[in-house]
Amino acid sequence: MYKYLTIESIIAIKEYKSYGFSIRKIAKAIDYSKSTVHRVCKLLNQNLLLLEILNQVQKNKQNAGRKLIILTLTEINTINHLLITKNYALDIIADFLKKNKIKNISTKTLYNMFKTNRMGFDEKNLLRKGKNKPHKQKETRGRINNCKSIHEKNLNVKIYFADAGKPCQRGLNENNNGILRRYLPKSTDLSSYKQKDLNSIAFQINSTPRKSLSYKRPIDLIQLF
Structure with a gap:
């Protein structure tokens, strides 16, 4: 937590400085940060009045920190277009x-x-995230008997199965499912879709940059083969 400077603390810094104390020792003695003591010492070298030093340090503190980012109307429209129309995630x-x-x-x-x-911007336009399972609920989905878990890597087998209820072990699969659900929610009746509609969805998905591909589009990489 930032400790605000006072006239008394400036006087103390001036006294310690006159005795040849280092910035580190002064900071430790009066319980202030080294950067604050350093700034005060620089202003003391300019022979400013104590009140002038206090005002200058407080002014610098107000101007410190990252400036608020302001977007133009064109930039706002571009972001909304990419998010809503193209279904781009924020990192993309x-x-x-x-x-x-x-x-x-x-x-x-x-x-x-x-x-x-x-x-x-409207928070409702953000892409939805999956829900965590309720506390202490036993997960049974995806359980396959007599198969080697991903934790049993000391065995001489080439294929491992993710643990039940552990989507973090198959992140790429879960991400692909999430992308697909934007176009085809769960329980969607695919018989109502024509093949050209499904092809259009596939094209849109493959035209979306992926973080796992260094933000390249899958369709561009596919054309290389």
Whole structure:
């Protein structure tokens, strides 16, 4: 926690400095950070008044920290288009904006904008995440008898089965399922879809950049073979 500077602490720093104490020893003696003591010592060398030093340090503290990122209307529309129309995840959007020199913004900053509804973004547009199973519920889905678990890697076998209820052991599979569910929710009757509709969905999925492919599109890599 930041400890606010006072006139008394500036006087103490000045006294210790006059006796030749190092910045580290002064900071330890008055229980302030070394950076704060260093800033005060630099201002003392300029022969400023104590009140001037206090005001300058407080002003610098107010200006410190990361500046609030403001997006233009074009940038906001581009992000919403990629998220809603193209079903891009936030990390893919951040990479797209950077590669196309539109905006250098991190995935975390984008996520915080949606969570706080900043810049007109709506949290409801974020892609949904799966639900955790209830506490102490015994997982039985995906259980296969007489098969080697992924933990039994000391055995001389080439294929291992993920543990039941452990989607983290097959992350790529779970991610692909999540992408597919955006177009075809669970319990969807595929008989109502024509082949050209399914081909269109497949094309859209393969045209979406993937983090596992260094944000390249699967369709571009497929064409290399």
